[in-house]
Amino acid sequence: MSLVELFGEGLHWAGCTIIALLGQQRRFEALDFCYHILRVQRVDGKDELVKGIPLKRMVDRIRRFQVLNSQIFGVLARHLVADEERAGVEHIRCFPPPTAPHHHVD
Numbered sequence: 611m612s613l614v615e616l617f618g619e620g621l622h623w624a625g626c627t628i629i630a631l632l633g634q635q636r637r638f639e640a641l642d643f644c645y646h647i648l649r650v651q652r653v654d655g656k657d658e659l660v661k662g663i664p665l666k667r668m669v670d671r672i673r674r675f676q677v678l679n680s681q682i683f684g685v686l687a688r689h690l691v692a693d694e695e696r697a698g699v700e701h702i703r704c705f706p707p708p709t710a711p712h713h714h715v716d
Contacts, residue, residue: 619678626682630690635683644672 613621629638639645648669657666 619682622675622678623682626679627686630683630686645676648672648676 629635651665651669657664659665660668
């Protein structure tokens with residue numbers, strides 16, 4: 611049984627949620643080695659066997675994960691930003707200024 615069959619997209623959601631909460635999405639996208647392999651393969655277009663794994667098949671799988679991660683980050687961004695905006699709004703209660711007591715002069 612594979613991890614996908616066992617957990618579905620749950621591990622992706624968990625990982626992307628942690629990355630988003632830590633504010634590291636850009637760093638993840640820049641430093642993830644799979645994304646680098648995808649970019650290199652787009653440029654050279656090779657379809658070889660690397661250590662018994664067809665490069666084209668691996669790149670297709672990386673691309674599917676990249677799309678899934680982008681969709682998850684998009685959903686998280688919509689909901690996390692909404693929560694942050696709500697947290698940024700201060701509810702200020704206004705009180706009328708104090709009034710001086712009225713003195714009667716007789």
